[in-house]
Amino acid sequence: LEPLPHKAPVGCLPDGSFSRYAGCDRFSQLPVSKKTKDGLIDCKFKTMTDIQRASLPHSLCGRDILGAAKTGSGKTLAFVIPVLEKLYKARWGDEDGVGCIIMSPTRELAGQLFDVLKSVGKHHGFSAGLLIGGRKDVDTEKEHVNSLNILVCTPGRLLQHMDETPNFDCSQLQVLVLDEADRILDVGFKRELNAIISQLPKHRQTLLFSATQTKSVQDLARLSLKDPEYLGVHEES
Numbered sequence: 001l002e003p004l005p006h007k008a009p010v011g012c013l014p015d016g017s018f019s020r021y022a023g024c025d026r027f028s029q030l031p032v033s034k035k036t037k038d039g040l041i042d043c044k045f046k047t048m049t050d051i052q053r054a055s056l057p058h059s060l061c062g063r064d065i066l067g068a069a070k071t072g073s074g075k076t077l078a079f080v081i082p083v084l085e086k087l088y089k090a091r092w093g094d095e096d097g098v099g100c101i102i103m104s105p106t107r108e109l110a111g112q113l114f115d116v117l118k119s120v121g122k123h124h125g126f127s128a129g130l131l132i133g134g135r136k137d138v139d140t141e142k143e144h145v146n147s148l149n150i151l152v153c154t155p156g157r158l159l160q161h162m163d164e165t166p167n168f169d170c171s172q173l174q175v176l177v178l179d180e181a182d183r184i185l186d187v188g189f190k191r192e193l194n195a196i197i198s199q200l201p202k203h204r205q206t207l208l209f210s211a212t213q214t215k216s217v218q219d220l221a222r223l224s225l226k227d228p229e230y231l232g233v234h235e236e237s
């Protein structure tokens with residue numbers, strides 16, 4: 001594998017200055033809204049994990065991220081927090097429609113991250129929906145999908161809405177999250193992902209997280225990220 005571009009040391013901002021938040025250990029030190037801080041406190045999250053500490057100074061200032069860290073390292077909060085902050089800063093509301101799409105490889109993982117989003121985001125007023133197929137009635141979903149602010153979905157179900165739901169509108173999308181990207185590709189969603197990404201507005205922030213760095217993750221990164229910060233957090237050996 002060719003090495004990923006590592007553009008700047010951790011904590012370096014696009015203008016070359018060093019983020020004053022780079023050395024922070026606790027969520028309370030981050031430049032985030034009181035609503036998000038209260039959600040984190042309610043969930044008893046205090047100290048950041050390595051991938052959170054490395055990525056949040058960048059993602060919170062709007063940059064694209066390719067974050068690689070093993071399973072269990074806390075990647076979910078590394079994207080849930082910047083998603084909430086992006087929509088909060090944009091004063092996103094009911095009328096604004098879909099502002100964020102979070103893609104997950106399986107129904108189970110989508111459900112888990114949806115629960116984290118709901119509990120950490122509970123002081124914000126955003127609406128969120130879990131679009132994962134299975135037994136859920138797609139026709140009822142089609143009536144509501146445009147009124148949701150945050151969509152948590154598996155690629156198959158999202159593509160179904162893009163293809164079938166009249167007036168499905170994600171033209172105002174602010175953030176795209178590709179969670180567990182290596183697994184999304186492993187389970188054979190490459191075609192769906194490419195089709196989805198090609199239909200999304202190009203002006204957006206994209207956060208891509210993966211447990212492993214594979215050739216196909218790098219291909220996906222090239223397709224979906226703009227000038228990304230690469231953050232690989234690996235165990236000391």
Ligand code: ADP
Pocket residue numbers: 045046047048049052069070071072073074075076077
């Ligand atoms: P990953 O997606 O990298 O596999 P998760 O985001 O699912 O990891 O987090 C793994 C576990 O660690 C979860 O139980 C989560 O609640 C917990 N966790 C995540 N971040 C923190 C934190 N900053 N402090 C304490 N526990 C955390």
Ligand code: MG
Pocket residue numbers: 075076179180
């Ligand atoms: Mg995860």
